[in-house]
Structures are given as structure tokens and as C-alpha cells.
Amino acid sequence: MFDKFKEWYDNRHDYAQAWKKRTGGKVLGYFCTYVPEELLIAADILPVRILGSHEAQDVTEPHIFGMFCPFCRDCLAQGLKGRYDYLNGIMIAQSCLHIRQTYSSWVKHIPQEFSYYLYMPHGVQTPHAYPYLRGELAVFKEALEKWMGRPISNKNIDRGIEVVNKNRQLMKKVYEFRKQENPPLTGLEAMYMVVSSQMVNKEEHNRALEEVLKELPNRKLNRNTGTRLMILGSEDDDTEFVEMLESLDSTLVVDDHCTGTRYFWNEVEPQEDRLAAIAARYIDRPPCPSKDWPERKRFPHILQLVKDYNVQGALVIQQKFCDPHELDMPALRKMLEENGIPTYFLEFDVTVPIGQFKTRVEAFLETFALPDLF
């Protein structure tokens, strides 16, 4: 029943091109989940998140500093190799320096009819962030109207908010099932579900989610749940790693990733000023560590997830050279361990050494599973 999501994930480019052909609409590639998809959908644009392909490549070296993260290079490689040639435009919401470099390089080397840098504030903890982002969203809306050649009405925005909120609600409902003692879905399936939501038409995705929710209550997986793990850290859509992990008597029951909960956890709370409502949602969402200062607001949220999902251990993963997460991790691991959650750290690259990682993860899991052999 999760096959559809995997199919979308595996064939993301075919999907977007078919959508474009079918609807005659425009497709916009975006970096970072701070991009307000509500406004893009209000303008009848298909937003697709640009992600890497987890293949070794040799095209980005002249464009990105070697000590920038592998994810930002992998994304740019997709553009330079022409895999996103069907895009009509690209945009970024200001986040970390590394992915901003990908955006700048993309704009410079790959011609687009539209490109946009949204000044998403870093200082989300100041009350000034709300009016600031609201103002930037107004400028962004105007830019979209100019590009599309038509105004975006309140009704359009309401539709955008509604469809994205519904997507968030449905995915959260699916996540509820992961709290069960024997979750009827794997972490891999959940990952396909969330990441595919970043690639396809939300209405279609919602329909698929509704189908899944009908069947999930009666679904039983023919596998042991094993150790209940949380995975958290940098961008992560490494399905090969997750598949290996869940072959080792463990189940990922929840995450804190921008390819998981951070993407969809909170909703737009309706208010008359639609742009203010959208701005508030992105200011208040579970933050990326690039914005989570001076107070680390993400930590109590993570701890709550640990409790709600009955997490036994946490895998803390970092894209190599991902500074925002790197800075957070010592404090994060300390916080988890003080709360009785053992952690294990892994550094991810474009591809991961699956054999060595298997030994390391398996040894971590054995610390939960082997006690009765002593």
C-alpha cells in the first residue's frame, strides 16, 4: 500500500514531466523546506524539492567548496547533469550557507525563466520575525504574480493552505500508527511517504494518504519490531541505509529530519491576514538548527517525540561538514542520554559505506538486544 510513494520517489522526474504535460502548468524546483508551498500551489505551480541521487559524481568540484556538505553538492550535480531540465523556475528560502551556494551556482549555470531567493529570517526567535517574513511573503507573492501573469487571490491562497494543511494532517495521522507496539509501517515506508510529498501534486498525495489510512488499521507486518529507534539530524533520504537498518531487528518509529517530521509537523493556523498566517507557520515550525538559536527550541520537541513514540535509542546522523547540525549534536546527544536514550553517531556522505555502517549499527543494536547473553 506504500508502493505508490516509492514509485513517486523513484520516478520523480517522470512524474513531474508527466504532470507538466498533462496540466500545462509550471514546475518550480526548491531548496529547503522553509519554502512556503502554500503560495506556489495558490499560483497553480507544482513545487518539487530538489534532492540528490546518492550517486558518486564529478561535476560539482569547480562550483562548490570541497568542505561544503555532500547533500548540497549532490543536489547541484542533478542540475548540472540536466536531470531537472523540465523545471520552469527555482527558488530557495534562506537557510544554511551550503545549500545557498547550490542555489547560486544553479542560477548561474542553468538557465531558468524564474528564480527567487526568499529572505526567510534566521532569527526566528524574535517577535520581529513574524512581520518581517509576512512582508517578504508579500514581495514573493508579487513576484509570483508577475511571473505567472495573473493575480493570486485570497481564495487561491486559502486553497493552497487547505491542501497543504490536509497533507500535514494526514501524514501526522499515519505517524500516529508508528506509536503502536508493533507499528504497521516501517520507517522506510514513512520516509518514502514524506519525501514523495515533496515531489508530487499534494491533492494526489492526499488521495494516496487517505487510501493508506483506510487500510492501516488492519495492516500487520510480518516482521519483528525489534529496537524502537529515532533518527535525527541533517537532510536524510538515504533509503538504502534505512532499509539496511530495518533489516537488523529494529524499526524507525520517528524522526527529526527535514525529510520527515520537520517538514510537516505544524499547520498554518487560519487568520484573516493569510500571509501573516503562513509566515507564523514557518516561524513556529520545528526549526532547522541553522535557525534554532539562541535557545535550542527543538530539544524539548525532540524529547516529546521520544516519549510519544516510546523511543529506545537514537541514531544521530550528520551530512559530512553540515555545520548547523554539527554544532547542535554534542548538546543534543547529551540531552538524550541524560534522558536515558542511548545515541549513536554516523556521518553521511553522498553514498555511505553500507558494510561498515552495518557493523556499527548492529553493534549499537546489540547493546539493546544481547543483555541476556551475559
Added chain:
Amino acid sequence: MAKKEFWRWPEYRHTVEGIDPQNGKVISGGVDIGSVSSKTVIMVDGEVFAQSVMRTGSSSPDSAERTMNWALEDTGVTLKDIHYVVGTGYGRVNIPFAQKAITEIACHGRGASFMWGPSVRTVLDMGGQDCKAIRVDERGKVQNFLMNDKCAAGTGRGMEVFADLLSVPIQEVGDRSFAVKEEPQAVSSTCVVFAKSEAVGLLRSGWSKDEVLAAYCQAMAHRVVDLLNRVGVEKEFVITGGIAKNIGIVKRVEKELGIQALKPDQWRDDPRFDPMLAGAVGAALFAKVLYERSQG
């Protein structure tokens, strides 16, 4: 003329005298297929009875069969007599006759605790292609561990390359690394390939082989001490894996840490304490418990 293989370390088998497997209740086996060496330990009621250590070939199942058969040679015990076998090491999932696979990290922790006693808290496993710093409790249960996560620098394979490069038999490397008037600076890279070019440069500029060995041993020691410090070192401290037999590394690690390793020379008098065997010993101990559990 065939080239002399300076890297070649001795393969051997051994039977412990005074143990009669016929009178034992549980015969258990631990097979550790590492990236460089394959080891088997046969235990009778939780005591080491027979062991073999040999080079790993290109096929894990073949290596497992060869090391097992060699360990059993002339013991009167056959594979059929062994109640339970646990596999460990890189090839752990490809051992046809093993009933269960357990990681070398858990097995080295358990094995080291058995071999050197329950006071062991930190195990440094320096293997053929990776090294691990493992913290264990009084039962040898892993509490925390770190594994080198980039390359094979600072491991057995690197030492083999150096032995060959300098035409020094690998067993002499440790002693010769101390035959220097003054400890030279460490080579700046532990990457085997870079360190090799650096060594060639040093030899050209007049360094003796012993000095180059000292510089390389020191670089390896730095690297593992860094790993150990990240996981935190608590006494008692032991070193397992093939590199534990290289005194040039052991002494330098001890000096940098300011902590003595527990009985690093015991293996010279008693083969049961061969540090290369710790993983297989741990596996055999787990095998014994698993068998007993299966019998209710």
C-alpha cells in the same frame, strides 16, 4: 627469485592440554572472519580448548571452513560435535556452519573481559582494516564504542604495507622501531598511500629504516589514541587484534595515554592469550550461552 613476503605473519594452530572434550557438556565454537585474518576458537564448557589463526582468503565461507578444520585437526572433535557456532568479523554472515552472527565489537568486548578479567573497562581492537575503541562493563558488555570511520589508516594492513616497503619482517617492526637514538617526529599522514610516499622521501633523505618505522608507529599510535580519547579511557585497558602484538605501537599508545595495557605480553608464554583471538573467544562464549538457552 620469488619476492620475500615481509608482511607475512605466522599462521598457527594450538590445542590446550589437559582438556578432554569427551567429558565436556557443551562444545562451542567462535569463528572470526576478519578482513585480514580468520580465527577459530573451540571451547569446552567455556574454556579454550583449540584454536587456529590464518590469513583470510577471497571467500569468507572457504576461510571459515579452513580455519575451523585446522582448529579441529587432531583433536578428535568434528564439526558435528560442536553444539553451537557463532560467527563474527566482517565475514560473519557468510559462515555456512554458524547458527548466529554477532558483531566483532560485542565479541571483542566479551572476549577481552574473559581473557583479562572483569576489571577490563576499555578495549582497543586494532584489526586488519579498522580499529575500534570499546567501553565495556564488568561482564564485557559493550557500553559505548567508536570505530574509525574513514579509511584503513592505523591498522594491520597499513603495517603490512610498511613491512614490505622497508623489507623488515613484520614481527621485527616493533623492536626495531625502538632501535633509534631519539624518537623521530611522527609521519604526518596515517593514510597508507601518503605515508608510504612520505617514508620513501625520508629514506632518500638519509633516515634509517628503524627511524621510519618509529615515525610510522608513532603516527598510528596518535591516531588510535585520538579514537580512544573520544570514547574515554578507563582502566583496566587492553589491546586486542593483531596490532596488539606489535610492541612498537603498544608502548607508544601506553605512553601517550599514560595508562599501561593489561598484560600485553602474556600471549608469548600462553597462546590462549593471543590478542588476535579475543573476537573468536567472545563468539565462542556467546555460542555456549545460546546453546544452553536453546536447551531450556
